Amino acid sequence: MKVFNKVIVVTGAGGGIGRELVCQLLEKGAIVAAILHKSGLEEIKSLATVYGDKISIHFANIANRDDVEKLPEEILAVHRCIDGLINNAGIIQPFHSVNDLDYEQIQRVMDVNFYGTLYMCKSFLPHLLNRPEAHITNVSSMGGFLPVPHQTIYTASKAAVKMLTEGLHLELRDTNVGVTVVFPGGVDTNIVQNAGIEITGVESHSYKMLSPNEAAAIIIKGMENKKYRVLAGNDAKIMDFLYRLNPKKATDIIAKKIKTL
Structure with a gap:
């Protein structure tokens, strides 16, 4: 689905990949409903001064079903239709083993990453x-198909997003709604910078982290080309291949690549 003149809803729009998605969609002629939780308002407001009524700003905690269920009517009141949904919002867990996490931390990750994506899909579908043509893009993670050290709950939530998205694709295959799942590898965002981890080999071209700008461009291209699955970054492509070939070996490799500080 080409995004020009389409109304696209983007979650996690306040920063990182989400803000880049908003910028690039606007540049390509889309109309954007930007979903924010707590941060990023000033950056998005600056876009509104440039693009005017091509962008609207909506506040919601996607982990709260009541918040999410109000969004479609809010957006329809402004833009009159909704053509696309990019579920980008997500959080990582503290870098601890499952044994050292409390249930509140576990619940929060699952609520945002999985249930937030589910609430958005079910509310907007x-x-x-x-619509004559529409599309859902859900952002999973390389961790959706590969274990990551001390991110077991995060990877479980992203694996759930993977299967939710692939299941939706199956259910909607004979409808006007296309579905894409995205597996980003390492992306150089504040989440990664503040996580307290060391990724070895990042100077290598094969494992170099994507910029948010590059990741957003890949996600939009996947949506426009109606891709079933999108691997964003060389690390995601390499680890996807290795995991299919030898899951245990791939897990050993990622354990050596990512170390907590």
Whole structure:
């Protein structure tokens, strides 16, 4: 689905990949409903001064079903239709083993990453089905198919997003709604910078982290080309191949690549 003149909803729009998605969609002629939780308002407001009514700003905690269920009507009141959904918002867990995590931390990761994506899909799908052409893009992670050290709950949540998205693709294959799942590898965002981890070999071209700008461009291209799955970054492509070939070996490699500080 080409994004020009389409109304696209983007979660996690306040920073990182989300803000780049908003910028690039606007540059390509899309109309954007930017979903924010707590941060990033000033950056998005600056875009509104440039693009005017091509962008609207909406506040919601996607982990709260009541918040999410109000969004479609809010957006329809502004833009009159909804053509696409990019579920980008997500959080990582503290870099601890499952044994050292408390249930509140576990619940928060699952609520944002999995249930937030589910609430968005279920709330917006009836409206997408009414459009001549529509698309859902869900951002999983390389961790959605490969264990990551001390991120077991995060990877479980992203694996759930993977299967949710692939299941939706199966359910919607004979409808007007396309579905894409995205597996980004390492992306150089504040989440990664503040995580307290060391990734060895990042100077290598094969494992160099993507910029948010590069990741956003790949995600939009996947949506426009109606891709079933998108591997964003050389590390994601390499580890996807290795994991299919030898899961245990791939897990050993990622354990050596990522170390907590």
